[in-house]
Amino acid sequence: MQAIETFNLWLGRQVGWFYLGAVVVTFYEVLARYVFNAPTTWAFEVTIFLCASGYMLSGANVTAEDKHIAITSMVEIARPPARWWMRLVSLVVGLFGMAGLIYGAWQPGIRAFKIWERTGSAFNSPTPALIKPIITIAGILVLLQLALQLARHLRAGPRDPGTAAPPPA
């Protein structure tokens, strides 16, 4: 179980490269258009692919770091046992949302990958065939991360002072 968190944190760190790639590709496209006078057909779709996968794959990292934006004013004034219950609700709500997303993304993801769905543009890249399954995979990683946190939370129990809520992001 612990390995999931290690992997999620690692994967998130690699997402930095996706965004750096997007910077480089976008800059190259502007150069290609104005300096080399030869706009590319691929920059647009490659940038979207890099960023879309980046957004999705960073989700589990943000979850592992407990950085998702929440309104913590009530949590802060609550006593530790109440806090434990509040965090339990958070985790369960998150698991429910993710389970729904995965359920919905499952079929479209597999189908897009199987038929190797393309964009149909001049470049006609297979980005839908990749991004759609990535949504499913990212959802599963977040779900596993939340399950891990839930397991830890249940083990700690409401009397454990360590269940205090994380500070606001």
Next chain:
Amino acid sequence: MGIEIATILIIAVMLGFMLLGVPLAWTTMALAVGCTLLWLGPAGLPLVASRVYGFINEYVLVAVPLFVFMACVLERSGVARDLYDAMRVFAGRLPGGVAVQTTLVAIVMAAMTGIIGGEIVLLGLIALPQMLRLGYDQKLAIGTICAGGSLGTMIPPSVVLIVYGLTAGVSIGDLFLGGVLPGLLLAGFYITYIIVRAVLNPALAPQLPADQLDIPLAEKLRLLKGLILPILIIIWVLGSIYGGIASVTEAAGVGAVAALLAAAVRGEFSLALLWEAMQRTMSTVGIIIWLTLGANAFIGIYNIMGGTRYLSGAIAGLPLEPWQIILVMMFILFVLGMVLDWIGITLLTMPIFVPVIINLGYDPVWFGILFCMNMQCSFLTPPFGPAAFYLKSVAPPHIQLQTIFGALLPFIGMQILALAFLLLFPQLALWLPALARG
């Protein structure tokens, strides 16, 4: 179940979860899933996934990670510190000099970056210790930094306006231009306020020691060099948008490269700086986007349930004059701004408000700027005021969150005043975009 009751239930569940501290990303995603299950059954869930897919495929959205990356590089480099020193040349002798200087830095930083957070942290690290050391009134110092630092999303480029443009289907180039004058007006209010307070009670803002005020010309020129890079970057980014060279997204990419070049020119570029900027970008963007995924999916489902039309109709059907409807909307946004994050507010309310605005014959660019100004308040208003949290993270430990929120009250007042100006004089927002269109 009718849509009226469903709406009330949805709001109740949302409020309940929010108060319990459930992250907004989970609250909105769970609501999207829950509504789909109840309204359409499990067969409807692919809709949630397709809303996510459609949203992350937006090219304009790419500007968000690019602008965030640019800001992260700039904040790690010494550009801001030099800018701060350069502004002393202009503001040093004014009453409340260091606070005015801080606001000027905030304006220039705002024109380079489109997010808040980093800027407030940076000013909290550079300007706050100096003001406290000089014996500035703690509240004046804190308010200046939080309010000034929040200008990042008012003066273009602005991530708030990008997401608004995406949601409302409005040209982001027009929105950026529209934000310039209102942003400067707001900054002007801050500066005037600081000077007036300092004149009325000089003890609030002691002058710099004489040796730092009498700057020899050579030294002045050396300090002013700190302005060159920021100005070049601003011209580079905004120039490439309005020169018709690049789209907003491309300008963000070009700006990110410019920020890296600026760090290189200053001899500060290193792999460590690059890596750190990449990591902060990943984290910041992950937080922003995951919140939007759920909110965007939810509003999509709510629209299918007929909720968007119901609420738009309810607002449009209020027995009120059009301008009163705008006031009601501003009030709703202000209240939401106290408890919700700006991204959540944009995605949840704009699909409902913007059609009403257009039906009433108002310009959605103007409304976008009004909205953006309103979100300035949301950064400062308790209990959920991100600007206060950012400053708290770097302020000396004796400065309590309550102190910070207390210090922000007059600045929130000025934001509301600026909002009123913008309501009364829509030309403040519309003049520049019209001028650019020719």
